Amino acid sequence: AGALLAAGTAVPAGGDPAPAASAMDTIVPAPESVTPNPAADFELSEQTAILAPGEAAGVGEYLAGVVRPSTGFPVPVNPALPGTGDIALALDGDPALGPEGYRLQVADDAVRVHATSTDGLFNGVQTLRQLLPAGIESPTAQPGPWTMPGGEITDKPRFGHRSAQLDPARHFFTVDMVKRYIDQVAKYKINKLHLHLTDDQGWRLQINSWPRLTEFGAQTEVGGTPGGFYTQQDYAEIVDYAASRHMTVIPEIDMPGHTNAALSSYAELNCDGVAPPPYTGIDVGFSSLCVNKDITYRFVEDVIREVAALTPGPYLHIGGDEAHSTTDEDYVAFMSKVLPLVEKYGKKPLGWHEYGKAAPQGDAVLQFWGTTNGDPLLTEAVARGNKVLASPANKSYLDMKYDENTPLGLQWAGFIEVADAYGWDPGSYLQGVPEESVLGVEAPMFSETLETSQHIEFMAFPRLPAIAELGWSAKGALNWESFKNRLATQGPRWQAAGQDFYRSPQIPWT
Ligand code: TNX
Structure with a gap:
């Protein structure tokens, strides 16, 4: 694989660059x-x-x-x-x-x-x-x-679900920034937009029955700068814009963990009745809704009802990740009460793969975000008939650094260069998950370090097109040599569009 990593390898013996392939052969993702x-x-x-x-x-x-x-x-x-x-x-x-x-x-x-x-x-x-x-x-x-x-x-596509994710919770992104990203990823036949709308650092969607979630819980973001939120009308505008780009919005309300913004907005949601202060750091796993209080489920039901009513797509993402301050027993008890609420309001549950612990019913989808293969939660899910959305963090996370010099991003799942993002087959990568149990792929992008559209673009391009090709193109068409040459022709398109991207040394940019 070392040879693959050298830049500009497509130089024949004469020293002249290889002639540009005819544009018919440069499409990303590769057509059938x-x-x-x-x-x-x-x-x-x-x-x-x-x-x-x-x-x-x-x-x-x-x-x-x-x-x-x-x-x-x-x-x-x-x-x-x-x-x-x-x-x-x-x-x-x-x-x-x-x-x-x-x-x-x-x-x-x-x-x-x-x-x-x-x-x-x-x-x-x-x-x-x-x-x-x-x-x-x-x-x-x-x-x-x-x-x-x-x-x-x-x-035609290999998988019907090809999603991109944005995290306006850690740093708030305006409606225009979301629209800009929708337009950028639609070019690569991404057809779902997963919005991570709530987290410890901010609650970003107005909920009429619990107004302090945004009046108070949306005011800050990572680093302590002012946050922001989407009114229900703003959210509807995003949903409509996505639909005009043939993209379905999947809203995520993360629970029971990642809830400090809600807990700080309403003291009564805390087991001890005391509201914690707003949180502007980047730790995870310290917050939890109070599993044993009735008001918790009135809150969750109100939120699910309002979000479901605003969302035409079939899925509602309930998070469920990194609930490190909730015991397994409480976690399962919580999810067992919440999952029927998702169904009650006409949506199918989607959640990070940990919620497999609660054995969700067959039409629920588990989003795998781990870095180690062979998770028994996935094999059990397949046996129940659940489908799996593949977003292994060490391959598909657009918020990981490309290498040690990348000025933005995190590195808990490792460095992800373009060849790493491209180098896996979603149909066979997850042990114990046969291709027919794979719903599709997602490229998440958490935003602890990302604040502007330029930041988003630098991290997403060119890795998002790599994940998009894995979701769209036939298994037999997945070929790094071909991909890197086709990807190279996208650079001038991004430049013409005024969009930033990372000039990966792995790609023979034209
Ligand atoms: C893990 S991925 C998280 C997020 C962080 C992300 C940073 C997942 C389900 N949870 O809370 O933002 O790492 O990469």
Whole structure:
């Protein structure tokens, strides 16, 4: 593996860099099948319109929004008089490609995306934009020409669940920062956004029945700087924006641990009736809801009811991690009361894998965040019929440092360079968890050290695309040599978009 770590290895004997692969071969995540046809290049021009009839119109408008600023072309959607050289999005796809699959054809006279659903069209559009020159990502007009390589791509995901996580609890992120990240990760066909909304350092979602959670419990963050929170309207705006990027929000309310912000807001939630002060450090495992008080469950039910009502997606994440100050017996008693509440309000439970101790029912999902393989909680979960969301901390955690020189991040799960993030197979990595029990993959990013969008981008890119490829591409397509060369072509796209990223020495950046 040493040779893989050297930068710029793709240099043939003559000393010249290898010629850039045709753009058809540079897509991240790798599509299922790619058939280039160099005789059929397409040029997006002043005349190009987008034809997206009926329900496809929303994806058509989205694509127009991507290409108008950089090309400066009008790119009308569904004009009365179609021009020539159009891009057609049609809901006439092959059902064999599944609900998220698509077929993309680039010919000299037209580009066509076929899918059975608007999710599939949206995925096809993400591939389409990667076939255009990097300048297409710019917010301002750039010189063309806007040529796309001819050929055909058929594609569908390996796993239906491919999530990114943000932690606005440790450092608060504004609605605009969340939207910016949604747009950045949608490019890699991420389809779920996990929001870690509560922790010791802050409660970030307004709960009408318990207003002090945000009036008091949201005022600070790690380091003692002012925090912040999402009003219910802000949260709805995030949910809607995510939906417009074909992404489902999974809200996390962490319990019974990671609850100092709630405990400091309401004295009555504490076993001793005394509210602790707000916490602005980065320790974990010291706080717990009071398992033996009735008011705890009135609180939890009120919160679950309000969050469920605001959340169209099927899952509600109840945390459950690092409850080090709760005994196992109390933990199981607590979860046994809380899990039925999640179901009562129409949601499926998702939780960090420790909550397997409470033997949640079959439709519950365990999110594995460990670093050591062979956890019996996972084998027991599989036997009950639970699915597992794979986010091993030493592979998929975007808040780990890349190496000892990384200025941001933590290192409790080790350093994670791009090749480490990419170097595992979610279908076979977890001992005792067969591929059919794997729901998908997640790239979490806890924010003890992350405060700005630039910080988020530096940690997420280029590792998030690595995790996204593991979630999307067929097992047979996972290949580091291929990935690093394709990933290299993303750098100019991020630069054009004004987005930061880590210039990993493992990648032969173009
Ligand atoms: C562990 S991962 C935690 C979080 C921390 C994170 C930092 C998990 C379920 N819990 O509370 O923020 O490490 O990487």
